[in-house]
Amino acid sequence: MKNNKNQNNRRIVSVGQIVGWIAVFILAVLLFNKPGVKQTELDYSEFKHKVASSEVSDLTIAPGVISGMYKNEKGEFAPFKTVRMDDPELVSQLSAADIKYKAEADNSWVSNILFNVLWIFLLIGLWWFIFLRPQRNDGRSAMNFARSKAKMQDPSQQTVTFKDVAGCDEAKEELQDVIKFLKNPKKFQKLGGKLPKGVLLYGAPGTGKTLLAKAVAGEAGVAFFSASASEFVEMFVGVGAARVRDLFDQAKKNSPAIIFIDELDAVGRRRFAGIGGGHDEREQTLNQLLIELDGFESKQGIILMASTNRPDVLDPALIRPGRFDRHISVPAPDLKGREEILKVHAKKVKLGADVDLKVVAKGTPGFVGADLANVVNEAAILAARADKDAVTKSDMDEAVERVIAGPQKKSRIISPKEQRIIAAHEVGHTVVARLTNHSDPVHKVTIIPRGQALGYTMQLPLEDKFLTSKSELLDKLCILLAGRAAEEIVFGEITSGASDDLNKTMAYARKMVMELGMSDKLGPIALPTGDDGEVFLGRDLSRHHTYSPELARAIDEEIMNLIKSSYARAKDIITKNRAAFDKLVETLLEKEVVEAAEIDEILGLKPAASQDAQPQPAEPEPVKEEPKAPKAEKPEAQQAELF
Numbered sequence: 190m191k192n193n194k195n196q197n198n199r200r201i202v203s204v205g206q207i208v209g210w211i212a213v214f215i216l217a218v219l220l221f222n223k224p225g226v227k228q229t230e231l232d233y234s235e236f237k238h239k240v241a242s243s244e245v246s247d248l249t250i251a252p253g254v255i256s257g258m259y260k261n262e263k264g265e266f267a268p269f270k271t272v273r274m275d276d277p278e279l280v281s282q283l284s285a286a287d288i289k290y291k292a293e294a295d296n297s298w299v300s301n302i303l304f305n306v307l308w309i310f311l312l313i314g315l316w317w318f319i320f321l322r323p324q325r326n327d328g329r330s331a332m333n334f335a336r337s338k339a340k341m342q343d344p345s346q347q348t349v350t351f352k353d354v355a356g357c358d359e360a361k362e363e364l365q366d367v368i369k370f371l372k373n374p375k376k377f378q379k380l381g382g383k384l385p386k387g388v389l390l391y392g393a394p395g396t397g398k399t400l401l402a403k404a405v406a407g408e409a410g411v412a413f414f415s416a417s418a419s420e421f422v423e424m425f426v427g428v429g430a431a432r433v434r435d436l437f438d439q440a441k442k443n444s445p446a447i448i449f450i451d452e453l454d455a456v457g458r459r460r461f462a463g464i465g466g467g468h469d470e471r472e473q474t475l476n477q478l479l480i481e482l483d484g485f486e487s488k489q490g491i492i493l494m495a496s497t498n499r500p501d502v503l504d505p506a507l508i509r510p511g512r513f514d515r516h517i518s519v520p521a522p523d524l525k526g527r528e529e530i531l532k533v534h535a536k537k538v539k540l541g542a543d544v545d546l547k548v549v550a551k552g553t554p555g556f557v558g559a560d561l562a563n564v565v566n567e568a569a570i571l572a573a574r575a576d577k578d579a580v581t582k583s584d585m586d587e588a589v590e591r592v593i594a595g596p597q598k599k600s601r602i603i604s605p606k607e608q609r610i611i612a613a614h615e616v617g618h619t620v621v622a623r624l625t626n627h628s629d630p631v632h633k634v635t636i637i638p639r640g641q642a643l644g645y646t647m648q649l650p651l652e653d654k655f656l657t658s659k660s661e662l663l664d665k666l667c668i669l670l671a672g673r674a675a676e677e678i679v680f681g682e683i684t685s686g687a688s689d690d691l692n693k694t695m696a697y698a699r700k701m702v703m704e705l706g707m708s709d710k711l712g713p714i715a716l717p718t719g720d721d722g723e724v725f726l727g728r729d730l731s732r733h734h735t736y737s738p739e740l741a742r743a744i745d746e747e748i749m750n751l752i753k754s755s756y757a758r759a760k761d762i763i764t765k766n767r768a769a770f771d772k773l774v775e776t777l778l779e780k781e782v783v784e785a786a787e788i789d790e791i792l793g794l795k796p797a798a799s800q801d802a803q804p805q806p807a808e809p810e811p812v813k814e815e816p817k818a819p820k821a822e823k824p825e826a827q828q829a830e831l832f
């Protein structure tokens with residue numbers, strides 16, 4: 190749910206600047222060459238001919254070039270020039286033919302130098318624009334690019350404490366040691382405590398890793414340096430390493446301190462000696478980081494903290510003992526955690542009496558801290574826009590949907606015919622979602638466009654699922670394909686509206702066959718998918734050799750089978766319930782939003798036990814994991830889904 194717009198913007202700006210400079214350059218060259226009147230270029234032999242026949246006049250003889258007027262084919266006099274050759278007889282011939290000529294001193298070196306100087310200036314300008322100018326926006330001088338851009342926060346301004354971080358009690362507990370140590374390094378040592386050095390916080394984006402690190406600094410009352418690892422590698426080779434060095438130097442001067450590196454995987458990915466040798470700049474930066482990690486003694490009162498959402502791709506050297514050897518998981522919050530996080534953020538706004546944060550927490554499975562902060566913020570904005578005194582339940586509900594799907598687009602005008610297609614498509618999803626046994630409860634269906642979607646069926650999963658069964662995934666494929674199936678059944682024609690559904694279907698089917706071993710024919714196999722984000726040429730090549738062409742064909746067939754049979758099943762469910770389906774389409778067209786209770790009524794079902802009444806599933810036994818090799822979080826199955 191996060192985006193990297195800022196960085197991209199900056200890139201776009203530099204491209205704009207480059208284009209600008211190229212324009213300036215072309216202009217300069219044109220000006221310098223002053224085309225003025227067009228001179229025809231004559232061969233020297235031709236020129237001599239014209240001299241012999243007196244068809245040239247007003248010559249200027251410069252050291253390298255002779256120019257003047259000549260009589261062209263049309264018999265008119267026009268300017269010309271020719272390259273001068275060593276021709277001692279020329280002057281006597283000119284005199285004999287009574288042609289006027291004058292000599293010109295050699296000043297070509299002046300223009301040469303001017304031209305070169307211009308070039309140099311242009312290059313310096315270009316370099317300055319691309320590499321140094323963006324930094325000035327950060328209020329730093331132009332020549333400081335080797336300095337770390339880390340932001341330092343004084344202990345005195347440190348206002349974030351553990352009170353501000355909710356719902357990750359285990360992580361807080363584990364960080365107590367670090368706080369004790371930072372508060373009094375000497376005492377900690379005397380008591381024989383093993384000195385922590387590097388702490389790796391891992392978890393999905395927005396779960397509060399940065400916030401936790403800041404809170405540790407706040408609790409311990411020490412300086413906090415934060416830098417994003419991606420900043421280290423954005424420029425020239427060598428700068429990243431210099432910045433790492435500078436960051437550590439700054440921290441040492443201000444110890445005790447915490448150095449926090451965000452997105453550690455940006456520099457810390459596994460080094461790979463593939464074809465071409467990998468990414469030099471990143472590797473240099475990583476090496477420098479390792480050197481600094483080994484070089485400082487914990488006694489100096491510095492703790493390095495880092496965050497990543499891909500601990501599995503980190504270079505093993507980074508997480509070895511003595512380096513980032515403490516791994517703390519910061520998971521997406523559970524129901525109670527979400528309620529607590531909402532409470533923390535709701536302190537900043539005035540809540541109406543009808544808002545129950547527990548209910549909000551229930552309706553936001555899969556949301557991380559950043560999403561929840563966003564919900565409260567959006568709700569406050571909505572309430573303010575409507576001139577309300579307090580945030581009401583309706584503001585909260587709208588805010589939740591905004592965070593899931595983007596703002597409503599009521600102004601978008603959709604023709605009645607298209608609306609019919611959209612309604613049928615959505616009701617297809619809804620009916621199949623409601624009538625399959627292993628799917629999450631349908632929350633509502635709407636044809637009010639929101640964000641990118643023209644309409645959507647919203648399913649809210651039951652609280653906190655950690656495992657997904659094959660039946661659930663099969664139902665999911667069926668639900669995803671039901672929109673397209675409905676279009677085909679009702680209109681005998683299919684539209685582009687299903688493209689996102691189809692992408693998701695493909696992704697799920699692939700995953701089932703290739704990663705989860707859920708294909709009957711192929712059995713429990715898991716194939717390397719190489720989804721560690723970075724395409725290394727060498728690694729890519731080697732991956733394709735891990736299975737045979739026969740297996741590849743069988744995989745494709747299994748994926749196709751899954752998709753085809755799910756599509757047939759979706760069509761079957763809709764056809765068998767056609768009357769209810771049609772009625773729901775009409776209701777949806779009329780009301781634009783149909784909620785769970787009414788959906789059930791139309792489908793002639795007993796209302797599904799509402800989420801509030803649903804018994805909480807027993808906490809599943811957490812899968813025991815080796816703490817040494819932290820796994821990436823895979824939260825996808827828990828999110829609220831829109832189709």
Ligand code: ADP
Nearest residue numbers: 354355394395396397398399400530558559562
């Ligand atoms: P991460 O570093 O894991 O991507 P951040 O720490 O940057 O996430 O979280 C972004 C924002 O989300 C925080 O500034 C805070 O407002 C909110 N937030 C995230 N997690 C929590 C939490 N556990 N408690 C309170 N607020 C949170």
Ligand code: ZN
Nearest residue numbers: 672687690832
């Ligand atoms: Zn759809």
